[in-house]
Amino acid sequence: MKYLPFGKTGVSVSELGFGAIPVIRLTFDEAERVLRTAFDRGITLFDTANLYHDSEEKIGRALSPVRDKIFLATKSMKRDGKSVAEHIDLSLKRLKTDYVDLFQFHQVAQEKDREVIYAPGGAMEAALAAQRAGKVRFIGVSSHSIPMAMKLIRTGDFVSIQFPFNFIETEAADALHPLARELGVAILAMKPFAGGAITDAALAFKYLRSHADLFPIPGYDSAESVEQVVSFYDAPNNASGKDFEEMARIKSELGGEFCRRCEYCQPCPFGVAITGGMIYPLLASRMSPKVASGFAAANLDTVPNCTECGVCVTRCPYTLPIPAMLKKHYELYLEHRNSKE
Ligand code: SF4
Ligand code: SF4
Known part of the structure; x- marks a missing residue:
């Protein structure tokens, strides 16, 4: 070291x-x-x-x-x-x-x-x-x-x-x-x-x-x-050069629908904790469904406030379809909240 x-x-x-x-x-x-x-x-x-x-x-x-x-x-x-x-x-x-x-x-x-x-x-x-x-x-x-x-x-x-x-x-x-x-x-x-x-x-x-x-x-x-x-x-x-090619391949594969947590999209006029909701699947991939849903509850419980006004989409430099992604992530959160582990 x-x-x-x-x-x-x-x-x-x-x-x-x-x-x-x-x-x-x-x-x-x-x-x-x-x-x-x-x-x-x-x-x-x-x-x-x-x-x-x-x-x-x-x-x-x-x-x-x-x-x-x-x-x-x-x-x-x-x-x-x-x-x-x-x-x-x-x-x-x-x-x-x-x-x-x-x-x-x-x-x-x-x-x-x-x-x-x-x-x-x-x-x-x-x-x-x-x-x-x-x-x-x-x-x-x-x-x-x-x-x-x-x-x-x-x-x-x-x-x-x-x-x-x-x-x-x-x-x-x-x-x-x-x-x-x-x-x-x-x-x-x-x-x-x-x-x-x-x-x-x-x-x-x-x-x-x-x-x-x-x-x-x-x-x-x-x-x-x-x-x-x-x-x-x-x-x-x-x-090696091959490693960097592989990195570029993975990066381009993830490309579009990937939240970078930059927070340019905030604040939501309706109080949605956008970033917390956007990164939920990644968070959940690192802990049990029950722990993830408990940890993220304060953020995810704001998602139903989304009126799909689209303001955040205009601010996101990656033009992510935020309302649709939030909706999908909220469904995953509900599933996890009801899980036993
Ligand atoms: S689309 Fe939803 S999350 Fe985005 S700013 Fe509007 S209400 Fe907030
Ligand atoms: S602006 Fe886009 S990439 Fe940045 S945190 Fe918001 S949704 Fe994620």
């Missing part, structure tokens, strides 16, 4: 990170085994979020004995200062630590979110106060919108940008990554498997490792999956 400088922080972390969403579906004992395997195999960068159910507690239980040897990153979706301060304190408690290395504003895609974060009494004030109090070492941001991500890192307020990147979602390589490199902002590559759309792990990492200064944060649901991904990093990257 190599350890690379994390932007301009002066801290080096493992080039391969750990994304904590899949530990949600593990028991505490299973999660401990997976997290400790990752640490034992050299991973020091662990990324979670207030939103990721009990993943912070699981990380706290598994890794608090090695706290000083790891780089802990978490996030909050809250935009107001009071709620962010509460979330930071809650994260510290759950993670069994008195500081996080990286606190990120979670999924900032809309201008209105950015405005609230920066408003007096907003989330930025709270994050800076937490930093002064020693609860947060560095501040970063995650986004699914390239224009917003670029706008945010240009402020100089963030040490890192977390953005989807994989051989299907390659857009960040065009302008966002070059800008981040120029500014010395660390790049966290989320969704290395495109949220489950990429099933060939070896191919996924051949692509990511062709971009050497990224920190991919794949999720792992078993010690074996950790071993598999770490083994890619133990060997030289042997990506």
Whole structure:
């Protein structure tokens, strides 16, 4: 495992990170085994979020004995200062630590979110106060919108940008990554498997490792999956022309009807949580029907509000047939909600 400088922080972390969403579906004992395997195999960068159910507690239980040897990153979706301060304190408690290395504003895609974060009494004030109090070492941001991500890192307020990147979602390589490199902002590559759309792990990492200064944060649901991904990093990257042809083939096959979670379609005037509804089949492919439907209920229960007005379709850069897809996904959700497992 190599350890690379994390932007301009002066801290080096493992080039391969750990994304904590899949530990949600593990028991505490299973999660401990997976997290400790990752640490034992050299991973020091662990990324979670207030939103990721009990993943912070699981990380706290598994890794608090090695706290000083790891780089802990978490996030909050809250935009107001009071709620962010509460979330930071809650994260510290759950993670069994008195500081996080990286606190990120979670999924900032809309201008209105950015405005609230920066408003007096907003989330930025709270994050800076937490930093002064020693609860947060560095501040970063995650986004699914390239224009917003670029706008945010240009402020100089963030040490890192977390953005989807994989051989299907390659857009960040065009302008966002070059800008981040120029500014010395660390790049966290989320969704290395495109949220489950990429099933060939070896191919996924051949692509990511062709971009050497990224920190991919794949999720792992078993010690074996950790071993598999770490083994890619133990060997030289042997990506060939044939591999890139295969990536292009898969990308073009998925092509049209594939939500990139960029959120340009939001907000829905009728309160539909469009992105949550659009990605439901991918989410459901990664957990049992019962768990998936429970996890996604808050989003999916808004889908019947859709009047098929079509506003979101005009905003989607991929011109996805959103109302029809939402309808189909809602039927799947109902099926899962009634399932026994
Ligand atoms: S088509 Fe449905 S989801 Fe899209 S903006 Fe209109 S009501 Fe909202
Ligand atoms: S439906 Fe389109 S605009 Fe909305 S998140 Fe998905 S890809 Fe982006």
